Every structure is written in structure tokens, then in C-alpha cells.
Amino acid sequence: MATKPRIIVYILRRDVRLSDNPIFHHVSPVACKRDSKTELSHDSISNGKPDLNITHLLPIYVFPANSIEVSGFLSHEAQRSPYPEARSKVAGIWRTGPHRAKFLAEGAWNLKENLEQLGCGSGLEIRVGYINHVVEHILDWYNSDRDENGDTKVDIAGVWMTGEEGSEEKADERKTRAITEERGVTFKIWDDEKYFVDESDVPFDNISDLPNIYTQYRKSLEPLRKRPRRALPSPSRLPLLPSVIPPQQEPFEIPTTLAGIKDCLLAPLNQDPTFGLPAPPVWPAGTQSAHPYSGGETYALQRLSHLISSGAMSSYKATRNGLLGLDFSTKLSAYLAQGHITARQIHWAMFEFEEGRGGGEGLTGYGTGKENDGTYAVRFELVWRDYMRLCSRKFGSKMFHSNGIGVVCRPDNIDNGGKDLARSHYEQQPSRKRWKYLHKSGAGGDDPAKNREMFNRFGSGRTGIGLIDASNREIFLTGYTSNRARQNVASFLTAHIGIDWRVGAEWYEFLLTDYDVSSNWGNWQYIAGVGNDPRDGRKFNPVKQALDYDRQGEYIKAWVPELRNVRLTKSMGPNKEEIDENRLMGLYQAWRLERWERDSLGLSGLDWVEHPLTKIEFSVGRGGSRANVNVKGRGRGNWRGQGSTRGRGFRRLGEEEKANRGDFPSQ
Numbered sequence: 270m271a272t273k274p275r276i277i278v279y280i281l282r283r284d285v286r287l288s289d290n291p292i293f294h295h296v297s298p299v300a301c302k303r304d305s306k307t308e309l310s311h312d313s314i315s316n317g318k319p320d321l322n323i324t325h326l327l328p329i330y331v332f333p334a335n336s337i338e339v340s341g342f343l344s345h346e347a348q349r350s351p352y353p354e355a356r357s358k359v360a361g362i363w364r365t366g367p368h369r370a371k372f373l374a375e376g377a378w379n380l381k382e383n384l385e386q387l388g389c390g391s392g393l394e395i396r397v398g399y400i401n402h403v404v405e406h407i408l409d410w411y412n413s414d415r416d417e418n419g420d421t422k423v424d425i426a427g428v429w430m431t432g433e434e435g436s437e438e439k440a441d442e443r444k445t446r447a448i449t450e451e452r453g454v455t456f457k458i459w460d461d462e463k464y465f466v467d468e469s470d471v472p473f474d475n476i477s478d479l480p481n482i483y484t485q486y487r488k489s490l491e492p493l494r495k496r497p498r499r500a501l502p503s504p505s506r507l508p509l510l511p512s513v514i515p516p517q518q519e520p521f522e523i524p525t526t527l528a529g530i531k532d533c534l535l536a537p538l539n540q541d542p543t544f545g546l547p548a549p550p551v552w553p554a555g556t557q558s559a560h561p562y563s564g565g566e567t568y569a570l571q572r573l574s575h576l577i578s579s580g581a582m583s584s585y586k587a588t589r590n591g592l593l594g595l596d597f598s599t600k601l602s603a604y605l606a607q608g609h610i611t612a613r614q615i616h617w618a619m620f621e622f623e624e625g626r627g628g629g630e631g632l633t634g635y636g637t638g639k640e641n642d643g644t645y646a647v648r649f650e651l652v653w654r655d656y657m658r659l660c661s662r663k664f665g666s667k668m669f670h671s672n673g674i675g676v677v678c679r680p681d682n683i684d685n686g687g688k689d690l691a692r693s694h695y696e697q698q699p700s701r702k703r704w705k706y707l708h709k710s711g712a713g714g715d716d717p718a719k720n721r722e723m724f725n726r727f728g729s730g731r732t733g734i735g736l737i738d739a740s741n742r743e744i745f746l747t748g749y750t751s752n753r754a755r756q757n758v759a760s761f762l763t764a765h766i767g768i769d770w771r772v773g774a775e776w777y778e779f780l781l782t783d784y785d786v787s788s789n790w791g792n793w794q795y796i797a798g799v800g801n802d803p804r805d806g807r808k809f810n811p812v813k814q815a816l817d818y819d820r821q822g823e824y825i826k827a828w829v830p831e832l833r834n835v836r837l838t839k840s841m842g843p844n845k846e847e848i849d850e851n852r853l854m855g856l857y858q859a860w861r862l863e864r865w866e867r868d869s870l871g872l873s874g875l876d877w878v879e880h881p882l883t884k885i886e887f888s889v890g891r892g893g894s895r896a897n898v899n900v901k902g903r904g905r906g907n908w909r910g911q912g913s914t915r916g917r918g919f920r921r922l923g924e925e926e927k928a929n930r931g932d933f934p935s936q
């Protein structure tokens with residue numbers, strides 16, 4: 270007689286992949302053993318692992334209603350969602366915008382297809398709601414499904430999910446554990462080994478011992494190439510899906526196609542496609558997205574393979590400050606953020622290349638047995654990602670406070686890891702900086718309506734500062750903008766116009782395809798000067814930065830089409846034109862164009878041209894040579910152009926420099 274089905278409910282979060290997935294890997298022996306006996310049998314096989322006394326695996330991907338709006342899944346128009354709108358706390362912005370919503374749906378769908386294609390009866394269910402509600406419904410539904418003797422038809426052997434950082438994610442875990450254990454079912458949180466350094470290999474026992482400065486952390490791990498553990502193989506078989514699966518709880522309904530799911534996710538967002546902006550950006554003719562990628566493990570692995578075999582990984586150090594194009598950086602962040610790929614898979618792909626195996630034969634760096642500048646730099650950034658995540662763990666909800674975690678990095682607190690700052694005390698602390706808020710007057714007595722207007726112009730890409738506007742239009746339209754641009758944008762919002770950094774972080778959370786709670790909130794506060802930057806914040810000069818990184822003005826012209834006809838060259842003789850740095854100044858800040866030129870280009874009367882949110886002091890000398898570049902009021906000492914547009918500030922720093930600069934990810 271077949272045993273009663275014993276099911277593991279596996280809730281997927283940011284582990285949406287088959288390969289290097291600890292849970293799929295763990296349960297795959299069940300399927301193998303079972304297959305060797307009789308295909309599709311219900312025999313319970315533990316394979317020597319006590320928690321593997323199971324017959325079925327029910328993988329469920331949940332769109333969590335707290336962070337993504339799910340009212341589009343209501344089965345009838347007349348119904349109302351039981352959940353409040355998924356909007357941010359500070360500025361009331363949607364938590365998840367259209368770019369990430371699509372990417373998430375694609376990722377889940379891709380996994381569903383990959384599981385089904387194993388041909389072993391596996392698959393994936395998709396649900397919406399709070400995770401604890403989804404689990405509660407499933408457990409209660411199975412509990413109420415009984416045979417004629419009153420026995421449940423199935424046993425739930427456990428509810429498993431992978432752990433995440435972030436206070437909200439931790440709260441989801443606690444609530445899910447509570448409702449599961451209340452029902453007498455085992456609950457287990459797994460470490461999702463999607464980081465560069467495995468959970469069990471971090472070089473400290475207690476999270477309070479995490480250094481407050483990245484450099485110290487990174488140094489404790491060098492040589493980075495030796496750190497990652499092996500990635501787990503992709504299982505070829507998995508346990509069956511249960512033959513009976515509880516439906517989505519009302520009032521929601523899950524469509525049976527990817528297009529249907531995307532429609533449901535986008536419907537509430539599409540009710541106001543301006544997202545509150547009076548003049549939202551429109552796609553400029555002829556401009557290509559730097560991030561045209563679909564979500565899903567299949568596409569993540571394809572991208573990784575392309576990066577290796579094209580040589581883009583090896584040239585990363587030289588190109589990573591780029592602004593335009595597909596391959597100047599890896600564009601793996603969204604895949605990493607959603608767990609469509611893991612950091613150690615990236616490491617091992619580079620390792621194979623370095624060892625002369627797999628794609629990339631004949632390219633520089635192939636088979637040398639050691640890392641090259643590019644592969645080292647990628648590992649360096651992946652460790653930044655790990656570090657940000659560990660900061661989330663260390664500082665918990667302080668990551669979201671207007672003071673950020675910075676208070677614990679002040680010299681008087683630096684050694685105690687913040688342990689002496691009780692949370693309630695911390696939360697009552699007045700803001701250390703004089704932010705402008707959108708909902709109330711700040712310490713400077715400013716007008717919140719004006720601040721809102723400023724923020725709207727910022728979000729629309731109409732500040733009047735070319736680099737900032739190009740990036741903000743790009744991110745609004747594509748869900749991506751480069752790291753270099755992000756740094757400038759974050760610095761502009763916080764240091765130049767003084768708006769509460771959390772509003773910027775929420776705006777990015779809404780727009781970014783690659784949104785990751787730790788990387789986003791950690792980077793924003795780092796730049797705002799309230800994070801763990803030993804230099805206490807940095808003010809980027811976006812004109813100087815444009816001169817460094819957009820020397821031909823291509824990026825600004827791509828995303829701010831109103832400026833495409835600004836002439837940037839001067840004549841150097843018959844048929845010889847050369848970029849004129851003085852003319853670039855008019856592209857970088859259009860108010861600097863002569864009146865006649867503004868008139869002739871149709872720029873007169875545009876708010877961002879006539880009345881920029883701020884005017885940046887910067888000029889170039891007559892000769893136009895680099896030596897003649899001056900930052901007014903700061904002197905030439907601040908100039909650090911490296912010569913080429915692709916010039917990369919990234920380099921291994923001297924000891925003294927490092928101590929002063931704190932190993933900023935992209936300096």
C-alpha cells in the first residue's frame with residue numbers, strides 16, 4: 270500500500286533558480302532514489318537524511334503583498350484587496366515598479382518551465398499575499414482535506430524557506446514560523462548560499478564583530494579568489510508536485526500564463542503611468558536600453574557565459590565606469606538580487622576561464638591560473654555586495670533610519686559596533702543632518718510643497734544638470750542606470766539639493782530592476798554621509814564627473830534628446846573637428862549655453878534650462894587642456910581625470926589612500 274503523501278512546502282523568495290540551490294539540491298536524492306525503484310511512486314525515501322522522509326515537494330513562489338502591489342490579481346473588479354497598498358513609508362511611492370515587477374514574473378516563470386522540463390513531475394506554484402498568509406492557507410487547506418475516516422489525506426513534513434536580510438524579510442520569517450509551528454508543522458530557514466563568501470565561512474563568530482569599514486572586511490578575506498565554496502550542481506530530478514494543491518486564496522486568482530501574470534502586476538501601476546510626475550520622461554528616439562535583459566536563471570547563465578567568452582569580464586576594470594552600452598559592466602545585479610544566479614557561480618565561471626577551461630580560449634587572461642585585473646575587480650564588487658548584506662544583519666532597522674547606521678561609525682562609537690545604542694534611544698535621535706522632507710518642514714523651516722516640486726523635477730530628469738537628468742530619465746524608462754551614475758544621482762539629491770536620502774532610496778527601490786534591500790539602502794546612506802563611509806559622505810561634482818566619464822556627451826545626448834543638437838566640437842582646421850571642453854559645459858548644464866543658442870535649439874523657456882535646481886560651479890580654461898580645468902572654490906587639486914572616457918578610477922589603492930578613502934566601491 271502506498272504511504273500517505275508527505276509534503277515539504279518550499280517557499281521561494283530570492284532563490285529562484287535550480288542550480289546552486291541548497292533546497293533543490295538537498296531534496297534531489299529523494300527523487301533519484303525513488304526513480305530507481307518505480308517512477309512516480311509515493312514511496313517515502315529518506316536517503317539517510319532525517320528531514321527527507323518525504324514524498325512530494327511543493328515549491329511556491331510568492332509575490333509578497335507588502336512589497337509588491339497585488340490588487341491586480343483580484344478575481345473580480347468589485348472585490349477589494351485585503352492588503353494596504355504596497356507603498357513606501359517615507360514618500361508613499363510604490364515599492365515595486367514596472368521594471369522589477371516584469372523581471373520577477375519572468376524569473377518565476379522561467380523556473381516553473383525549467384522545473385517542468387525536468388520531466389519528473391516537478392513544477393512551481395505561484396501565489397500572492399503576505400507569505401505567512403499564503404502558508405497559513407496552504408496548511409489549513411490540507412488540514413481540512415480529509416478522507417472518510419476523518420484523517421488528513423496528506424502530511425506536511427515541513428515548511429522551508431531561505432533566510433533573507435532586511436528587517437521586513439526577517440519579520441516575514443518570524444510570522445511564518447509562528448503560524449507553521451502553531452499547527453505542529455516543522456519550520457526551517459535555510460541559508461541561501463547566494464553570496465561570494467558562504468555563510469559558514471565569514472571570518473567572525475558574532476555579527477557585531479563585522480568591521481564597520483569595508484576595507485577591513487575585504488582584507489580579512491584576501492585572497493578573494495580562494496574564498497568561495499563550490500557551487501551546487503543543478504538537480505536532474507526532483508520530487509513530484511503533490512497531486513492535489515490548494516488553490517490561491519480568495520479574493521485573488523493566479524493567471525495561467527506569464528503574460529497574464531505580468532498584466533496583473535502592472536494593472537495597478539498603469540492606473541497612473543506618470544507615477545506622480547507632472548512631466549514623466551519619454552523614450553528618446555534611437556536610444557537603446559543598457560539593460561534589455563529578461564528575468565530568469567536561463568538568461569542569467571547565458572549572460573554569464575557571454576561575459577566570459579566575449580572577454581567583457583576580463584576588461585571589466587577598464588570599462589566599468591561606462592554609462593552607455595551592454596557590456597561596460599556585468600549587468601548581473603538584477604539576476605543576483607532575485608537569486609536567479611549566485612555570486613559563487615560567477616566566481617567559478619571566472620575561475621574556469623582563468624584555469625583555461627570552457628569559453629574564452631585565446632583571450633587575454635585565459636589559462637593563466639590567476640585572476641586578471643578584470644576578474645579581480647568583479648570579485649571585489651561581489652564582496653561589496655556581501656558586505657552590504659552583512660551590514661543589514663548587523664544594523665537591522667537602523668538601515669532605514671534617517672540617521673542611517675552612520676551614528677555607529679563615528680569615531681567615538683566605531684569600536685563597539687553600535688551595541689551600546691539601544692534601539693529606542695537611537696530612533697528618538699534627531700536627524701544628524703538638515704534634510705528637506707516632502708511631508709513636513711525640516712530644521713531649516715523649508716516648504717515641503719517646494720521640496721516635493723524639486724523632487725518631481727529630479728525624478729523627471731529636469732534638474733538642469735545633464736548627467737543627473739540623463740541618469741534619472743534612463744532609470745525611469747529602463748529600470749537600470751550605471752553605478753557611476755547612481756553615485757552622482759544620490760550625491761546630487763542629498764548633498765546638492767539636500768533632500769532626505771530615504772526618499773531617494775525609496776525612489777530607487779521603486780524603479781530598479783536590481784533592487785536589493787541591503788545594496789540599495791546601504792549605498793544611499795553611504796553617499797548621503799550617514800552610512801559607514803569613514804569620510805562621512807562625499808559630494809560628487811556632476812559636471813566634473815561628466816567631464817571624466819561622458820567626455821563626448823554621448824550619454825547625456827542619448828537620454829536628454831532636447832540637447833542632441835548642442836554642438837560640442839570646434840574646428841581645428843580643414844575637415845578637422847575636436848571636442849571643445851567649453852562647449853561641453855553647455856551640455857552638462859544647459860543654462861550655460863548662450864541665449865542665441867538656447868533660442869535656436871528650442872531650449873528657451875524650458876524650466877530646467879532657465880531655472881536649474883542648482884548651478885554647479887565649474888569651468889575650464891581657455892586652452893581647454895586638462896591642466897586648465899578648475900573647480901571653482903576648490904582648486905585644481907580636486908581634478909582626477911584619468912585621460913580617457915573609459916578611464917577608471919578603480920585601482921588598487923596605496924595604503925595611506927585607502928585609510929583616507931575607505932575603499933569606496935567605485936572611486
Ligand SMILES: Cc1cc2nc3c(=O)[nH]c(=O)nc-3n(C[C@H](O)[C@H](O)[C@H](O)COP(=O)(O)OP(=O)(O)OC[C@H]3O[C@@H](n4cnc5c(N)ncnc54)[C@H](O)[C@@H]3O)c2cc1C
Nearest residue numbers: 598599600601602650654752755756784785788789792934
Ligand atoms: C545609490 C545606489 C544605489 C544602489 N542600489 C543597488 C541595488 O538596489 N541593488 C544592487 O544590486 N546594487 C545597487 N547599487 C550598486 C551598483 O550600482 C549596482 O550593483 C551596479 O550598478 C549593477 O550593475 P552591474 O551588475 O553591471 O554591476 P557590476 O559593476 O558589473 O558589478 C558586479 C556586481 O557587483 C555588485 N556590486 C557592484 N557594485 C556594488 C556596490 N556599490 N554595492 C553592492 N554591490 C555592488 C553587484 O551585485 C553587481 O552586479 C547601488 C549603488 C548606488 C550608488
